[in-house]
Amino acid sequence: MTRLAVVGSINLDLVVNVDRLPAPGETVLGADAVHRPGGKGANQAVAALRFGADAALFGALGDDAFGGQLRAGLTDRGLPGATVHVDPQRPSGLALIVVEASGENTITVAPGANAGLTVESMADLEGFLDTADGLLVQLEIPIGTALAAARAARERGVPVIVNVSPVPPGAPADLTDLIACTDVLVVNETEALALDASGADWPERARSLLGRGPGLVVITLGRDGAVAAAAAELIEQAAFPVTMVDATGAGDAFCGVFAVEFARGCPLATALEWACAAGAIATTRLGAQDAAPDRTEIENFIELRRN
């Protein structure tokens, strides 16, 4: 079984649907609040686990009611709870999401314990990495922590997959170091442009990003699929046509599945195809974690579209 360490954020998404978004200073009444487990780290760890990996999530929660709720959600989904640190000083991460009937939304993230995550607080990470096949990180945690985790993996010869999401403002030096210490860089279109606006098209931009250090660059293109560039290989994968219900979680499902396939040494074209299928399926369901498909679903989905 592929062993994947996921280092990243855990948030509670508080979602309220409204007829129209309030103007600054205005109060509007919305529907009942919906609590959804989120955070890129948690979403990607759940996606990898559903896909059949032996995945562990290294992240942090606050010592509060939301933290208890999030922890229970993670263990219910099958993730080992012991790798999640409880920060006594900070609240759990929250994302306040207000969605208008038109689909327009506002999202305010209060990172809480995610902002305090350090490698020292992830006591079991190094032990897990000793026998891991891959490390997957995103950037809703401090970049210094992501970099330290990447270095710990590299020291052990464990491949590092980094989803540079969100792209931190101001091109900090830690980001340059992190990208240089990355085997697989995964970004969406917006993130790719924020990192490197050069190049006439996506394959060219992916190739240009290879110059920053990664052996493989993957750019996800929403309904246009994804492109992957390595030194001697360029693969474009069309998206699987689906009726989209909610785009949330597509990128996280993609990253979770792609990381597992890469870590187990599967051919690039297959990894890309399976990850795109996972992203497409995730858009047909509400939310992020519960939208992630399992391996059999992805297999059947691809099979059906081949025939």
Ligand code: ADP
């Ligand atoms: P993010 O959620 O990070 O912005 P994308 O929107 O690029 O990421 O989605 C990740 C992957 O999910 C894409 O590469 C694609 O394969 C799949 N996907 C996303 N949106 C759609 C869609 N509307 N139809 C089919 N596949 C989609």
